[in-house]
Amino acid sequence: MIYKGRxxxxxxxxxxxxxxxxxxxxxxxxxxxxxxVLLIVFGMIDLGKxxxxxxxxxxxxxxxxxxxxxxxxxxxxxxxxxxSILFKMVGSFGEVKDQFDICANCISKSYEFK
Numbered sequence: 001m002i003y004k005g006r007x008x009x010x011x012x013x014x015x016x017x018x019x020x021x022x023x024x025x026x027x028x029x030x031x032x033x034x035x036x037v038l039l040i041v042f043g044m045i046d047l048g049k050x051x052x053x054x055x056x057x058x059x060x061x062x063x064x065x066x067x068x069x070x071x072x073x074x075x076x077x078x079x080x081x082x083x084s085i086l087f088k089m090v091g092s093f094g095e096v097k098d099q100f101d102i103c104a105n106c107i108s109k110s111y112e113f114k
Contacts, residue, residue, distance in 0.1 A: 028080050036073030043069035 043066035050062035 032077050032080055036077045039069040039073040039076070040066075 043062075047059070047062040047066050050058040
């Protein structure tokens with residue numbers, strides 16, 4: 001069925017992709033910021049508890065745990081960016097470029113599509 005020069009199925013898929021992309025973009029924004037901050041805060045709380053307990057082994061273990069959490073937080077922050085760069089490299093291939101650009105804009109700039 002054709003509606004204003006486009007098929008109804010195409011129109012539905014285009015709108016679904018935009019809505020899904022917006023929600024995915026908001027999730028990634030929260031994922032990139034909130035989870036690393038929570039990891040670091042919980043690591044600092046654990047280190048504070050260990051320092052208050054005055055146990056050298058607990059302080060050493062908590063410091064190592066904090067370092068691991070900071071590294072995990074940094075990795076979590078940069079994983080979506082790295083994946084986006086890889087997809088942009090793949091998305092630059094001829095016939096999928098236009099479709100990819102639409103999806104990439106919905107996901108990366110979800111705050112603009114309200």
